[in-house]
Amino acid sequence: AAAGTVAGVYLLGCFVTRRRLAAILGSFALLVSYTFWSQAVIAEVYTVGTLWWVLVMLALWYWGQLPSKRQGWLFAAALLSGLSFGVHLYSVLIAPAALLYFVWIVRSNRPNSGQESAGVEQRSFAAISPLLVGLAGAAVGLGLFLLSFYIIDVRQSTTGYDYTAQYPSGTAWGVTAADMQTFWQRLYQTLSAPQWQSAMFPGGPLFMVTRLATFLFRLIVFEFGLVSIAAAIIGWFAIRRQNRPIAYFMLTGFLTVLVLVINYDPGDKHIFYLPSYIVLVVAAMAGFDHLLNRAEQRLWTQKPWGKAAVALIFVLLIGQHFWPARLVALVEGKASFVTETYPYPVDDLTAPRRYAEAIANGLPDDAFVLLEWRTLYAVYYVTAVEQERMGIEMAEPTPYRTEGQVQPPLIAQIKEDLRAGRPVFTDNRYDLPQYFNLQREPNGLYSLSLRE
Numbered sequence: 001a002a003a004g005t006v007a008g009v010y011l012l013g014c015f016v017t018r019r020r021l022a023a024i025l026g027s028f029a030l031l032v033s034y035t036f037w038s039q040a041v042i043a044e045v046y047t048v049g050t051l052w053w054v055l056v057m058l059a060l061w062y063w064g065q066l067p068s069k070r071q072g073w074l075f076a077a078a079l080l081s082g083l084s085f086g087v088h089l090y091s092v093l094i095a096p097a098a099l100l101y102f103v104w105i106v107r108s109n110r111p112n113s114g115q116e117s118a119g120v121e122q123r124s125f126a127a128i129s130p131l132l133v134g135l136a137g138a139a140v141g142l143g144l145f146l147l148s149f150y151i152i153d154v155r156q157s158t159t160g161y162d163y164t165a166q167y168p169s170g171t172a173w174g175v176t177a178a179d180m181q182t183f184w185q186r187l188y189q190t191l192s193a194p195q196w197q198s199a200m201f202p203g204g205p206l207f208m209v210t211r212l213a214t215f216l217f218r219l220i221v222f223e224f225g226l227v228s229i230a231a232a233i234i235g236w237f238a239i240r241r242q243n244r245p246i247a248y249f250m251l252t253g254f255l256t257v258l259v260l261v262i263n264y265d266p267g268d269k270h271i272f273y274l275p276s277y278i279v280l281v282v283a284a285m286a287g288f289d290h291l292l293n294r295a296e297q298r299l300w301t302q303k304p305w306g307k308a309a310v311a312l313i314f315v316l317l318i319g320q321h322f323w324p325a326r327l328v329a330l331v332e333g334k335a336s337f338v339t340e341t342y343p344y345p346v347d348d349l350t351a352p353r354r355y356a357e358a359i360a361n362g363l364p365d366d367a368f369v370l371l372e373w374r375t376l377y378a379v380y381y382v383t384a385v386e387q388e389r390m391g392i393e394m395a396e397p398t399p400y401r402t403e404g405q406v407q408p409p410l411i412a413q414i415k416e417d418l419r420a421g422r423p424v425f426t427d428n429r430y431d432l433p434q435y436f437n438l439q440r441e442p443n444g445l446y447s448l449s450l451r452e
Contacts, residue, residue, distance in 0.1 A: 002040030002047040006031050008054030009278060013285035015061050015246065016239050019292055021311060026285030029318045030277060032326050034222040035270055038338045046271050049088040053275050056080050056094055057249075064105045064245060067130060074102075074130060075137035082141020085191065086148055090272055093260065097253035104245040106130050149190070153183055158393045159380050162186065165195070168395040168410035172402040173197070177409070195401055201263045211262045211269075218270060223277065224284075225320035231287030238286045254279045266400070268340075288314065352378045362443035363425070365389050368417050369445070370397040370410075370426040397430050406430055414448060424448040 006027050013023030030036055039046045059077035063070045081098060084091035156162065166175060166189065173194045180186055220226055240247035257276040264272060292310070300306045319326065325337035334349055356378035363369065363383065371379060373396050383392045395413075398404050414424055414436070425445040429438060438446040 001051045002036065005036075005047055005050045005054050005278070008051065008058055009281055012054065012057055012061070012278075012282045016235070016243070016282060016286045017289040019289050021314075022285050022289035022292055025288045025314050025318060026281045028315065029224055029228045029284055030281045032319060032322075033224055033277060034218075034322070034337065035274060036277060037326075037329075038335050038340075039271060039274070041335055045088050046090075046274055049091045050274050050278055052080060052084050052087050052091040053094050053253075053278050056084070056098060057278070060098055060101055060249075061246060064101065067105050067109050071130070071133045074133050075140075078134045078137025079141040079144075082138040082143075083145050085142070086145040089191070089193070090257075090275060093256050093275060094253060096256050097249045100252050101245050101249040102130070102134060104248070108245070146187075149187060150183060153186060157384070157390065159384050164376060164380075164394060165396050165399045168413060169397075169399050169402055169407040170195075171407050171409060172399075172405075195399065196266065198401060199265050202265050203263075207265075208262055211265075212258075215258070215262065215273065222322070224280070225318065225322070227317040227320060228281070228284050231291065232280050232283040233287070234290055235283040235286030235288070238290050239283065250279045250283060353382075356382045359427075359443060359445065360387065360389075360392075362441070362445075363389075363392055364423050366391045366422055367393075368414070368422055368424045369394045370406075370424075370430075370432075372396065372427060373399065375427060397426065397428075397432075404431070406432060406435075411435055415450065418448065418450050 009030055010023045010027040013026050014020075017023050036047070036050070056077050059073045059080065063073035063077060067074070077098070081092075081095065084094070152160075158164075162180065166180065167177060170176060170179075175189060175194055180189060220229060224232075236247060236250065239250070254276050257273065257279075261269065261272045261276075266272075292314075295301050295310050298306075301310050316323070322337070329336050334347075336347070352374075355375065359369075359371075359375070359379050360382040369379070369392065371394055376394050376396055380394055383389045395410060397406050397410065417424055418436075425441070425447055426432060426438070427445055429446065432438060432446075432448065435451070436448040437451055438448060441447050
């Protein structure tokens, strides 16, 4: 997905630049950016989301060049947009920009009222036809999303989010088993994400200002640096002079992500800015194109060594202060520049597997296990996928919004399992001692038993 994103960003650059080198430089800026790189090398959904943005942009912009002759590309863009609900909800944030671009192109390409050959009916059809194509594509995309969700829902195993968090702990965010009985209820709970609703718009103007300052600091210090940011600003104005629909698509897309993510406050907030980086690097490509044009006015840059020198200078300027850390990462074969430790341990990439296997190999085939989320899915992968021991079930004891307290449905489930003679383990004590006896086991887990 990350490789597809970078390749797609290069193709997007061809819409706004005259030089392939400028498109390559912009793609390179995204490639070495902190968050994109760190997400590209782990099993996460966020680079798939950026790929979806790129695919929709490519299809939509290509349609916009010859809207009457490329209706199939409009259909494809709308289909991908409808299907994006099944990728990640931040993929849907492209909708305002896409709608603005669609309306702009349709209005700009209406037949002139003075054209005698185009009657009223023909003009109406020309305006309605793109709308019908777009609606049809979106309907097919949504249909495919619903079908895929239904198939997953029907075949859902106990390894899914519903069983590891929603059923055992959903009372913390107002969801009970009664709210999860039908397909449509489960679909609604998935799309509305009640567990994370409290993280949206948690503060006022001061909160927004501080988060914006943090975003700008991160953008300059960790992600792109001043040269790329300056190139993006220059580039957007250059695009605006040449192609206003694309320019305002980019501005709307960037601001949509920025406003919503600034007002969203999960632990991994910085990841959700990734779609805005797609827009930013495309604008930077146009800026690099402008700067390369200025550089080419120097005679020495026309010589082979001069062209190579210009390219090298731009590469060094794009990397700026974080080049040493990226080079070390390439040499070591791991993203050693990543400072966040919660997604994965960058110092030892084999540690999650070793830890998961150590836990999995010590579990009975019918165990019920409480594990924090990072450990849970690693162990579940080993037991369910590799060892095919589907009798082992797990739950996250204190997910977000439980305030560190194991919820009543999970307590009831543990008691029921223990009464039935099922072995129950936990990786930490949490607040379980007030309900159960805990005994440390050789594998590092605690075994639970009922109090007399």
